[in-house]
Amino acid sequence: MTRLFIQFYCGVLLILISAWIIQAYVFRGTTEAQNISVIESALSGGALLARDEIAAGGLQNLHETVAKVQARFDYPVAVVDRSQRKLSTRLSQRLDDGEAVLSGESIEVALTGTSLLVELGPLPRFAGPRRSDILLGLGSVFLLVAIAIAILMRPIASQLRSVERTALAIADGDFSARIKDTRRRRSFPIVDAFNTMAERVESLLSSQKELLQAVSHEFRTPLARIKFATELVRSADTDEKRNQRVDSIDEATDKLDDLVAELLNYTRTDEQSQVAPRERVSAHKIAMDAIGQHAPLHPDITFDGPIGSKDIDLVTYEAGLVRALGNLIGNAGKYAVSKVRVRITNESNRVQFLVEDDGPGIPIADRNFVFDPFHRLSGDSQPGTGLGLALVRRICRRLGGKVTIEDSPLGGAAFLIDLPQSLLPMPTRPLDN
Numbered sequence: 423m424t425r426l427f428i429q430f431y432c433g434v435l436l437i438l439i440s441a442w443i444i445q446a447y448v449f450r451g452t453t454e455a456q457n458i459s460v461i462e463s464a465l466s467g468g469a470l471l472a473r474d475e476i477a478a479g480g481l482q483n484l485h486e487t488v489a490k491v492q493a494r495f496d497y498p499v500a501v502v503d504r505s506q507r508k509l510s511t512r513l514s515q516r517l518d519d520g521e522a523v524l525s526g527e528s529i530e531v532a533l534t535g536t537s538l539l540v541e542l543g544p545l546p547r548f549a550g551p552r553r554s555d556i557l558l559g560l561g562s563v564f565l566l567v568a569i570a571i572a573i574l575m576r577p578i579a580s581q582l583r584s585v586e587r588t589a590l591a592i593a594d595g596d597f598s599a600r601i602k603d604t605r606r607r608r609s610f611p612i613v614d615a616f617n618t619m620a621e622r623v624e625s626l627l628s629s630q631k632e633l634l635q636a637v638s639h640e641f642r643t644p645l646a647r648i649k650f651a652t653e654l655v656r657s658a659d660t661d662e663k664r665n666q667r668v669d670s671i672d673e674a675t676d677k678l679d680d681l682v683a684e685l686l687n688y689t690r691t692d693e694q695s696q697v698a699p700r701e702r703v704s705a706h707k708i709a710m711d712a713i714g715q716h717a718p719l720h721p722d723i724t725f726d727g728p729i730g731s732k733d734i735d736l737v738t739y740e741a742g743l744v745r746a747l748g749n750l751i752g753n754a755g756k757y758a759v760s761k762v763r764v765r766i767t768n769e770s771n772r773v774q775f776l777v778e779d780d781g782p783g784i785p786i787a788d789r790n791f792v793f794d795p796f797h798r799l800s801g802d803s804q805p806g807t808g809l810g811l812a813l814v815r816r817i818c819r820r821l822g823g824k825v826t827i828e829d830s831p832l833g834g835a836a837f838l839i840d841l842p843q844s845l846l847p848m849p850t851r852p853l854d855n
Contacts (some may be wrong), residue, residue: 434571442557451547458524465542466522469531472499473540477533504537518584519780523774562712585616597624604698648674703743705773712748713764718831720755731766736773736843738821743841746817746825749810750777750837757781771843772823789827815838 472491478575479487484501492499504517507530513523517539524530528543584601590600600620601613651670658664709728717725747764754762758779765776786794793815814837818825823841830836 423800430575431681435568438568441852442560442564449780461545462524463530465529466531467526468495469522469540472542473531473533476501476540481536495542497543498541500541501533501538502541504532504539507539507541557569561849581613588620589614592620592623624819625674632653644673645678648678649695670702700737700739701739702735702737703769704732705736705775708740708744708747709764709775712744712751715748716752716755718756719752720762722760723755723758725755726761726762726763727749728764728766734766734773734843735769736841738841740822742817743839746814747775747777748840749814750775750825750839753810754779754781754835755835758834763832768843773841773843775839775841776836777839778830778832779834780830780832783829783834784827793825 463800472495475491476484476487479490488499488501489546504514507525509517509530513525513530516523517530520532520534522529522531526547528541530544531540531542532538533540536846539591583599588599588601597620600617648671651667651674654667655664655671658667660828706728709731713725713727717723751762756776758781763778764775765778767774793811814825816840817843823839823840826838826840828836828838
């Protein structure tokens with residue numbers, strides 16, 4: 423990153439120096455040439471008249487004639503030998519052609535037939551800066567610009583170096599590495615964005631690691647049952663025993679298939695909820711759809727649908743919400759004694775779905791853990807994979823809401839899904855499972 427900063431800064435300096443050289447060239451090659459031409463045109467007439475008058479006076483009266491000419495000019499007039507002035511070949515040729523030329527700060531014109539020059543000057547200076555002053559001023563401006571760029575780029579380069587160091591640390595396996603936010607200067611948005619990304623990556627990797635460990639543990643039970651039943655099939659001495667053990671294999675296979683299906687749903691939910699389009703839907707219709715999916719599975723349980731909620735709409739990912747609410751209603755149906763009740767309310771631009779049952783409920787001590795993947799309450803004899811509630815929490819968080827557990831007046835558990843009623847941006851904070 424330091425090398426990148428040096429390359430960038432050297433590039434800026436090269437641009438400034440090139441601009442300075444071009445400006446100097448343009449000033450010298452165009453402006454100066456035009457000024458010289460103007461001066462020569464303006465003063466050549468007087469110089470040629472002075473030459474003609476001095477030539478008419480003769481060389482023997484040179485000093486007297488020069489003194490008379492001097493009286494008519496406000497700047498010095500003199501006659502000098504050409505060898506005393508350093509003239510270029512081009513200027514010498516112009517003098518031989520009878521032209522008046524500007525050499526240095528004086529106008530020179532040649533006395534025909536001699537090596538003498540009539541010199542008028544030094545001429546008065548024009549008002550305004552000299553060429554050297556302008557070039558020095560431009561150079562100073564460019565130098566100040568280069569210093570200012572260095573000062574402005576220094577904190578950016580420092581932040582980028584921090585990003586580089588942190589990225590390399592993460593690449594080496596330190597997923598807890600973060601860019602430190604110094605109080606002396608304000609952090610740039612890239613720092614917050616990078617730290618958010620790093621937290622998200624660490625959370626996902628940690629989640630995947632925990633999930634992999636849990637999956638490997640959960641897979642062992644049905645696989646062990648299948649292996650054990652397979653051995654028993656080989657040793658069965660009657661068709662009845664063989665069929666019983668084959669049924670045991672089928673049961674374990676079905677459980678393994680359910681586990682894989684739930685696991686796929688769990689891992690895909692995060693991706694789907696990120697890209698799925700939001701749409702305005704009826705909260706009442708979603709609840710009734712979820713009840714319609716699960717009520718036939720529990721014919722002995724009464725399912726009370728929401729009352730007075732047909733005018734409640736919300737903008738959300740419909741398929742995800744139906745699945746989350748369906749998981750809660752399905753769980754309530756498994757544990758209820760006789761009744762499951764669903765209620766919908768809205769307040770302060772938020773919609774709440776309350777799912778209650780008259781089952782045994784969930785102890786307060788276990789309410790912080792029931793949403794963890796594969797966590798099941800002790801003594802739970804109901805079939806399941808332990809991913810249903812974890813999936814509910816993940817969906818709710820991706821939809822900008824939350825799910826909580828309370829005691830139900832029916833005597834069992836009450837699960838509350840709380841979601842924003844209007845469309846909200848996706849949360850940028852890292853999500854756990």
